[in-house]
Amino acid sequence: MTKAAYGSWKSPISSKLITQSAVGLSQVSLDQDPKYTDYVYWVESRADENGRNAICSFNTKTSKTETITPTDYNVRTTVHEYGGVSYLVYQGAIYFSNFTDQVLYVQKSADSKPEPVTEKDKGLRFADGIFSAKYNRIYCIRESHVEGKEAVNDLVSISPATGQQTVITSGADFYSDIRLSQDGKQVCWVEWNHPNMPWDTTSLYTAELTSNGEGVVAGSTKKVDTGSDNSVIEPQWSHDNELHYISDQSNWWNLYCLSKSGQSTNLLERQEEVGGPKWQIGTSAYAFDPSGADHILTIYSGVIEILYKKTGTTEAINTPFKRHRNINWSASGDIYCLAFSDTQFLSVIQVNLKTRKTTILKESSSLEIDSGYFSLPTGISWTTEDKQTSHGFFYPPQNKDFTGLDGELPPLLVRAHGGPTSSYNNSLELKLQYFTSRGFAVLLVNYRGSTGYGKQYRHSLRENWGVYDVDDCCSGAQYLAKEGKVDGNKLCIDGGSAGGYTTLACLAFKNVFKTGVSHYGVADVEALAAETHKFESRYLDRLIAPYTDEGRKILKQRSPINHVDKINCAMAFFQGDEDKVVPPNQAEMMYNAVKAKGKPAALVMFEGEQHGFRKAENIQNALDGEMYFFGRVLGFKPADSKFTMKIDNLD
Template sequence: MSKRPLSFGTWPSPITATDVARHEGAPNWPVALGEEVWWAEPRPSESGRVALCRTRLDDPGRGTETVLPAPWNARSRVHEYGGRAYALLSGTAGAAVVFSEFSDQRLYVLDPGARGAPAPLTPRPDTPSALRYVEPVISPEGDHVLCIREEHTDDTEAGVRRAIVAVPLDGSAATDPAAISVVAVDHHFLACPRISSDGRHLSWIGWDHPNMPWDSTHLRVAELRDGRATGTRTVAGGTDEAVVQAEWADATTLYCVTDPDGWWTPHRITLDVDGALAGGPDSLVGDRAEEFGGPLWQLGACWMAPVPDGRIATVHGTSATRIGLLRPDTGELADVDTPHTEWAGKLTLAGADGGTLIGLAAAPDRPAALVAVDLRDGSWRELAGGAEADAAHGSTVPFAAYLPRPEARVFTGVQGREVHANHYPPLHPEATGPAGEAAPYVVWVHGGPTSRTPMVYDQEIAYFTSRGIGVVEVNYGGSTGFGRAYRERLRGSWGVVDVEDSVSVAQGLVAEGLADPARLAIRGGSAGGFTSAAALAFSDVFRCAAIQYPIVDLAGWRTGETHDFESQYPESIVGPWPSAKDVYARNSPVDHAEDITAPFVLLQGLEDEICPPVQCERFLSRIRGVPHAYLTFEGEQHGFRREETIRTAIEAELSLYAQVFEFETDVPRVELRP
């Protein structure tokens, strides 16, 4: 069938903003207990809450079950980004669950077999959400849950304290705070508490300001004696080395993912019976130039899982990731054969013998799915999400025909440096652009900025490409996935390198004749919103921008306008405060707002503690005569979770492009006013 030539942006697409919003609810954070597999599932249609669901490996016909009903919301606010907010234990009929409830941040226990409501395990603080819990681990005895507790006493750095605590599972601490015991107080930030197989030792990861967990962390080991950590020592990590995960294989073997050689790779640490360092850290894969770990934006990430047969299941790769089975004694790494091209750092083991690996995986033509891999024979199946996700969300559209065919690209940037990107050309089964005409393109900039955008099935991208608008995601210098040297390109240069790399990718597509230089846009959220705003202020390449919950004032962000976790992040990627105050002003969009001439839409959640609305308001007060729209959303924090918000945001973005690039669209018109 020949394709009809139609103006870019006007191609008729069946993918609606509602489809995009509903598809945001992919499975997340798998946890297993025997044959039961649980996961967290965002529900945009249920006010953005996070439900808990489960299935059984030994009963495929049973299907999936939502265990945690509305309005319960299993989500932690530790670091504001949270992480794994629940753990499983034996209940009266199958697994029970301990989880952090978003509304008050208390821990609750729910035993589905008992058919009761969730019961609180922790006390109600005097100030709402002042006590927060994340990354729970059930004690070997099964009578306590260990987790990281974050305590807020005031709005200063000194007013935020963290500790590893033990909470009794009998509910006594719900009314008696003294029943909670403090197991360890160490660095300002804590992650990854793990108990050795014999219950004698506890390990965790710690770091302090101004470091971020991808800069410098310490892996700590202590003896557990009478419920307290004693004799704490550092066994890995340090200056310019970041341990991001550690797991016990047995009583004296501790595996960790760390980067002394510039790449996150698995290492082995051997302890003596008293917990003293006896050997290591020794690399298990030599000098492989690929990542086996990632940035600890959320607590509870798991890129490797020691298997009972002695192997280690591990996520690894660079611009794409896969699952490998590593033999620690030989370094042999054999990949599991599945069609998935991107595996998240969220692994767990299931089955009576721990012989089934559960992970989250996707591909450009496969939605994110919960995947079970039989480690005996390599067979696999999808348990939730995946190919049937669209039908489950109420859609009957054959999306496959409208999905772009992406490719990983490397562009040449300023000073000849490599810039990694994911290229999604416009694609439609029945339409094409006018002969000899290049397409409009949008550069997508990920958040972080120390992060990476994977090349996977994404209905939001398809929403635009199926209408004739190209998308290119830039993993600019500073991104993870390409080694420490690549991610440290951003040191002292945030607002410079990221903007330069975004411009270089856009100009590279123009030079190839793919993108129209008069119809280039940029969009991003959080740190991506910062880069998008900076690109309008510091370049003339982009004709418009969609800016979501951004940082726009670096000085304000460094001096109290964000949460504790990132409050000193600019020390490395901008410069030391206040001696580098001029750099903060030079690189901040808010200080150059009068230089912006391109239209934009600005979208902001009103409950955002990470990038608060005050930054947007200050930025807008300095904009002069530029058509723009400012849309705010009640009940939204950092990142949009509610179906109606996601739908409004994506339609506003398309309306912006239609007005600036002069094509017709049927979405509600967003009013752009000076």
């Protein structure tokens, strides 16, 4: 092995290789007519096609994979801005939302041209649709946008033949998960109002459908008793028309059943979780046996199990992967879902329940990289400043061709996840391995407020955003330095969106990190509260303080932009100029303030990008730019890098 400075190691995991060989995978789905079992569908996000999303299919008879939607269509809804399930399939016809105009289209076959179902230029967006054969209608979320006004959300039924729309229910600030009972007589949905988010307090409702299925019977709407201050998500009706849902009333998101007599039962009471925070609409963490048997597929803590409802017993379905999500159960007896582990890329898989054989239908990356370049994570916990506990995943530097110089410890890159109501997992992620294979250690921090550790841990961030997340990132870095695993003088931090805020807050409120990089991060939480989109417009009420005279004082105190005088390190910013979630002026304000103070500062504004980077060249430049910036600040030269960018007060 060659001895070389950490950060300067030569790695085959280049930014170009990452974008050229990888696609994003999401929204695994089956035809909503259970008799149509020949195909499974999913969405691919393709960086090398300007970040467009395409629907793909796998023919279970011929084992042929093909792209369905034409290249000039981008399958992506922007309901709640973050979107989610953007298509449905019924008897081979695909109904999908197109990103550029948010019109609902139908494509009747792989070689046909999509046709609009809804009208253009109406300011309407649609998501999470289901098709009813009984009424020949689509039921979905609709979001209406009028310039200068807050968006209006409701649930509608749509005639696929005429595009005619009928409101099912309205009046709440947000809706999700509209689902019909198997007999077509009832409908259920989840709704919530400001200042709640879907992981705070939501309500579950049922109603009777009219005889033609267009709307609901007047006076039939009922609220299901699921307790107070609980998050209820993912309702579904079983084959015998019993309502099931996920709730965190036990402190953990567990699966419940509402009997026809109105009694709710926790079907599998565990101190672990099924489901997760609903940043995106329409995910599925459980599925019913299509044969009508009283069995349920569940995914608790990423593991597939069959729950035998009558006995309450479970049976694990083992695959070569460690974690699974987006579960589907075909009438053919096969399971389809997304799967991943710390050594295997995210994949669409098929599991035959009879033979228990797992088949990979599509991998997110086609790369064949020697495992000697992959760092394997260790789950760690550490004591915080105030004697509580935080969690994370530690990745040491790893490259089979290199080792560090004698007496040298690696630099540490701490990563703060977005949300902040979200979490990191230990999946194989090339953007992370890009750094570890070049000599960086990486710590993914699941600070207090992260999901997957119960409601109490999740809610501990209430009024403490910019406090607990900052403390946990700093104490995690200091813990690893104290343990002798990293160089305490070369501590770096980065994050995107809310993780970008935590990054900026760490640099403004603490003196732990040498440098940091913000990707579309929040610099001014007061401005964010005043300017951001509807879905998150009251998010800060719980995380920090309401937007009142008194609350604004706290918002100002927690805004890194107001504490630039305390920043004593170099900072870089990467931002999309069409970001509606965190407006570009946030990055510009912070960059100008750091530059004016005389500290090294860089700003890269990506034209045409929104919240997150989807185009290949921008993903590459963000990765190479961050490594270049760290090299200039920490004093190493990245191997084989031709990337340069302007760094004020350093060039």
